[in-house]
Amino acid sequence: MEFYNTKAKEIEKRNSNYIKLVNTLGRKLANDSLSHFELQAFFKDMAQYSSQQFEDINQIIDEYHIYEKQVQTHKQNQKMFIKEMVLLCDSVSEDLSKAKMLLDFLIFWMDSQVLGQDKVLLRQISLISSGKTPKEAYELTSISPNGNDTLIRTLNEMLDLLLQRNRELSESNKILAANLEQKQKELLYLNQKYGSIVTVDETTKLPNxxxxxxxxxxxxxxxxxxxxxxxxxxxxxxxxxxxxxxxxxxxxxxxxxxxxxxxxxxxxxxxxxxxxxxxxxxxxxxxxxxxxxxxxxxxxxxxxxxxxxxxxxxxxxxxxxxxxxxxxxxxxxxxxxxxxxxxxxxxxxxxxxxxxxxx
CATH class of the missing domain: 3.30.70.270 (Reverse transcriptase/Diguanylate cyclase domain)
Structure with a gap:
C-alpha cells in the first residue's frame, strides 16, 4: 500500500503541473505573447511529463494486475500522446499560428486522460486493495463519455473568441507596420539623396x-x-x-x-x-x-x-x-x-x- 500511496501522489502531482502548463499556454495564446523559446521549453516540459508519468502508471498497472481492458486503454492513449506530440512539435515549431491545434489536443488529453482514465485507474487500485478483483474494479468504475464535454467546449469557445480578437488586432498592427515601412523607405530615400544614410545593425535594427x-x-x-x-x-x-x-x-x-x-x-x-x-x-x-x-x-x-x-x-x-x-x-x-x-x-x-x- 505504501508503493501505491507514493506513486499515486506522484501521478496526481504531475497531472496538476500538467494542467498549470496548459493553462499558461492558453493565456499566452490568448494574449498573443508566445515566443519560439517559450514553445521549445514547453515541449521539453511535456516530454518530461509523459516520460515520468507513463513509467509510473505502467509500474502501478503491473503491481496491481489491472484488468486488461483498462491496460489496453492506457497503452493506446500513451502511444497516441507520443505520436501526436511529435507531429505537433514539428508543425507548431515551424508556424506558431498552429499553436491552437496543440492547445486543442492538450485540452482533449486533459479531459480524457488526466481528468478521466488516470483517476479511474487510481479508483480501481483502491477497490482492488479493499478486496475486489481487477475485473470487478473495472466494471464498478466507468466514465461518462460526455462527463467534461460541456466545460471543455465552453473553454474552447472562450479561447476562440480571444484568438479572433487578437487576429483582428494583428490585422490593425499589419496596417500600421505597412505605413511605418513606407515612412522608412521615404526616409531611406532622403538619406541617400542627401548623403546622410544611417548604418544599422541587422539583428537589433539599431544604429551600429x-x-x-x-x-x-x-x-x-x-x-x-x-x-x-x-x-x-x-x-x-x-x-x-x-x-x-x-x-x-x-x-x-x-x-x-x-x-x-x-x-x-x-x-x-x-x-x-x-x-x-x-x-x-x-x-x-x-x-x-x-x-x-x-x-x-x-x-x-x-x-x-x-x-x-x-x-x-x-x-x-x-x-x-x-x-x-x-x-x-x-x-x-x-x-x-x-x-x-x-x-x-x-x-x-x-x-x-x-x-x-x-x-
Whole structure:
C-alpha cells in the first residue's frame, strides 16, 4: 500500500503541473505573447511529463494486475500522446499560428486522460486493495463519455473568441507596420539623396558602432550648448557569458533584444541607443547633467534586474546584471579619448559580480 500511496501522489502531482502548463499556454495564446523559446521549453516540459508519468502508471498497472481492458486503454492513449506530440512539435515549431491545434489536443488529453482514465485507474487500485478483483474494479468504475464535454467546449469557445480578437488586432498592427515601412523607405530615400544614410545593425535594427562614432563626433564638433553636457552610457550584461553557459545559446539573441527594450523604455525620448558589438550597447544622451545621467543608470540597472520578460528566459531562477560606464562631455575633446574614457569606466564597472555603474 505504501508503493501505491507514493506513486499515486506522484501521478496526481504531475497531472496538476500538467494542467498549470496548459493553462499558461492558453493565456499566452490568448494574449498573443508566445515566443519560439517559450514553445521549445514547453515541449521539453511535456516530454518530461509523459516520460515520468507513463513509467509510473505502467509500474502501478503491473503491481496491481489491472484488468486488461483498462491496460489496453492506457497503452493506446500513451502511444497516441507520443505520436501526436511529435507531429505537433514539428508543425507548431515551424508556424506558431498552429499553436491552437496543440492547445486543442492538450485540452482533449486533459479531459480524457488526466481528468478521466488516470483517476479511474487510481479508483480501481483502491477497490482492488479493499478486496475486489481487477475485473470487478473495472466494471464498478466507468466514465461518462460526455462527463467534461460541456466545460471543455465552453473553454474552447472562450479561447476562440480571444484568438479572433487578437487576429483582428494583428490585422490593425499589419496596417500600421505597412505605413511605418513606407515612412522608412521615404526616409531611406532622403538619406541617400542627401548623403546622410544611417548604418544599422541587422539583428537589433539599431544604429551600429560606425553610426555611433559619427554622431558623437558631430556633437563634439558642434559644441555643447548652455551648461548641459553630452552623456554617454556604455552598457554590458556583466553575467552574460555565465547566463549563456547556464541556460544555453538559445537565449543569446532574445536576451539582447529584451535588454534593448528595457533601455528604450527607460531612457528619454531624445536619447539614442546603439549596438556597438556583442554584449555592448551605447546610449547617447543629449542635454544631460550628472544627476540625470546617474538617475538613468540606476533605473536601467533596477529595471533590468526586475524585468519579468528577461527573467522568464532563465525560468525566473536568475537575473541579468547590467554594468555601465558613464562619460559626460562638456567641452571639445578628441573622439578617441572619449571612447577610451567610457570604455575604461565600463571595465571598472565590470570588475565584480554586482550590477553597478562608474562615472
Amino acid at each position: 558602432r560606425k553610426q555611433a562614432l559619427k554622431d558623437i563626433d558631430k556633437y563634439i564638433n558642434n559644441g555643447v550648448k548652455d551648461e548641459s553636457k553630452l552623456g554617454l552610457l556604455l552598457i554590458s550584461i556583466g553575467n552574460y557569458d555565465e547566463l549563456l553557459k547556464k541556460f544555453g545559446a538559445r537565449i543569446d539573441e532574445e536576451l539582447i533584444l529584451r535588454t534593448i527594450d528595457i533601455i528604450k523604455n527607460t531612457t528619454r525620448s531624445d536619447d539614442v541607443v546603439y549596438f556597438m558589438r556583442r554584449n555592448e550597447l551605447l546610449v547617447l544622451c543629449p542635454s544631460s547633467s550628472e544627476t540625470s545621467i546617474i538617475n538613468i543608470a540606476n533605473l536601467l540597472i533596477a529595471n533590468t534586474k526586475n524585468s519579468r520578460d528577461i527573467n522568464s528566459l532563465f525560468y525566473n531562477k536568475d537575473s541579468a546584471k547590467l554594468n555601465i560606464g558613464i562619460e559626460l562631455i562638456d567641452k571639445n575633446i578628441a573622439l578617441k579619448d572619449v571612447l577610451k574614457n567610457v570604455d575604461d569606466k565600463l571595465k571598472m564597472a565590470e570588475d565584480g559580480k554586482e550590477a553597478k555603474f562608474v562615472i
